[in-house]
Amino acid sequence: MTITRMTSDQRREALSGSLWFLPLLMTVAALLLGAALAEIRLSEDGPLSGVLYHGGAEDARRLLLGVATSTVGVFALVVGLTLVALQVAGNRYSPRLVRSFLRDRVTQVVFGLFIATFAYNAAGLYTVGAQDDYPRLAVTVGLVLLFVCIAALVFYVDRVAHSLQTHSILNTVGVAARRAIDCRPPGIGRSAGMSGLDGVPWDEPPPGAIQLLAPRSGYVQRLQMDALMQAALAEDAVVQLTPGIGGHVVAGTPLAWACPANGGVVRTESLARSVNRAITIGAGRSNYNDVAIGAIQMVDMALLSMHTFDYHTVEQSCAELGVLLGRLAGLPLGSEALTDSAGTVRVLVPGLSFEDYLELACGEIRRKGSNEPVVLLALVKQLRAAAATVSPERLGLLRTQLELVRATAQAGIKEPHDLERVLREADRVTMLIGAGRAERPAIRLAE
Template structure:
């Protein structure tokens, strides 16, 4: 992906999370539409006469004023519904889900429709004077927009009611996360997870390295690998980043290190400027490239649902986490090294291993729900889904998580028959992933 394409994606992703940009465009469009229709004068007996407004000029002004006033009142209701949805989603499921509501395109369209209708009718008051020859088509357009706003309100109320349902929220988060996986950000795919990068001390400077300091505090949202590669080649250097996608940095602390590749001299100021332009740092984590953020949102929903004893939501969250783990189980994961045409490593980026994703998806849920059979059984199903496309090495990690689930059931569940149930399901999955003969006697007797 070129730098221009990356910067365009950044601007588009930033604007898609704002509630003002699309309504602003729609308002400008409505004003231009009104200005254009105001120049059209249709004859009284023309083909459109049956649908045109035929009141007097003063009646037309009152109509425009009434539509503008009514639109403002209903717009306040829409804003109230939006704020309620944001509050419910943040408190009930996860504060991180608020961004999903802000990025909801239908919500932006409905808000834009009301603002554009108000602007259209308010601006029409300047074009409809006391003379009887006023733009009837433009006035009719204002009345039509009122009916469109009423339909949009009904649609929006229905959408808000459905958007707060658990499966809708999980589907939204899952879809965004799958898109992030398909984008193959640094740490997923290509040369990620090379064995030679296992022991790299990311927080420690290599010998002879210079510091590349972070210009601001925040989270790493994007890495333009092409730009980093050009920066490294331009200074004949090797760039080693300290944080990867989703990592937090503090202004003035090392964002990365740079070492001469062939014993030459590196210009720190020039290289630092190039690196800073290639890395986007924002106040919060972005779902565009941050696969771990999607997993965190699903885990949040599961954890907060346990507080209100909503274990069905926990099951749904674990099912969606299983889909995510199954998608990445067969992909290269971990720190990534980018090489030039001669095979020399030029850029090193840290990344999460499959074991890190497993712990992220299972650890907190297992510890919080260790006394609930429903939660542990949901984790067993999640791990079974994760093992579908896993490599033999990663199946070992899945088996380890299953053993953790077995230990949590034995230590946390008070009822022996519920312990038996969880152990039986865990042993069944252990057999499927090739763990050998299970310890649980019920599975052995079943011949599974």
């Protein structure tokens, strides 16, 4: 059965990444404000006379027209700065970073401020007639908005200049990834990584299952686990998702399998609607619950930096990846099964294991920088950072990655001195991992 209808959560996800929705709301608010202020008449000798505009009606019209036209010109500059930032971020660092810039709330607010200021002053031309009894407060507010726009322009130029620096972009991506981890999406925390789910064939239907087909092609951006659990309980069914968060689905292919939990009959129409409301599918991956996309963006920055021989950016990317792995190292990871109060499995969701995250963070960088000691040393430091918080049963995965770094260095580095540096550091970290993490008193400093 095909799941149809775009849910409110899907619309919210789409609108949050648009550059027109928030400016539209601000423009409507500005027009309503102008309509309200146009009804207010203040005397020239009142308590606000010192700040009110005191020119004639014709002067007021010229003022409003001048503010409107100048705002349009400055707005063109703001748009140009934004396009430059998008181009630099996409070409220099990663095309996947463009989405982060589009979702930047400050950019949307600045756009909205300029458009709202133009609309406010342009609409004010219709309220100021030939008579000198015009809404002076409304005209004064229009002039004030011009100065607000100038201040916003200075702030925005400074922000764009700083946001294009490597450490700023990595910090933005890292904060988004850590925020996604703290949300504990499916596959992170709770019962994730249960050994009983290791052999589950996620692409194959369980016996007697009904397929729920994807209504559109795209990536799974969000999963509302409570809603999925309620849907499964309401139909006394077991719902097994084909992709997890970040997984891609093709329209008309199975998005989930549903089968009766106790031999009953599943009402597919009702269950399909509930599953549709609980799963958000979008054109691109989202940082909201998708931890892996943050790691992919950092890896992209490292790979693209190698093309320009900017190995210091590779080091920075690996350092941020080490922080991310450190956050994940002590958490349950992998496919997850949600059970009801009776212990019956109701929802099955595939997820990435710690081994998957390690390969994502190290594999492409190691292969691309196979003959560069700086890159391989950065990977060793990255693994050492992850070892500080990793659970004992995962230490073997870190040793495996270190052995891969050693093998890559021996095959790719020709200079004996450089090769010795990499091998020595890899051996040192391997010894630290083999000795285990010593239990020492530690004090965590406040941020």
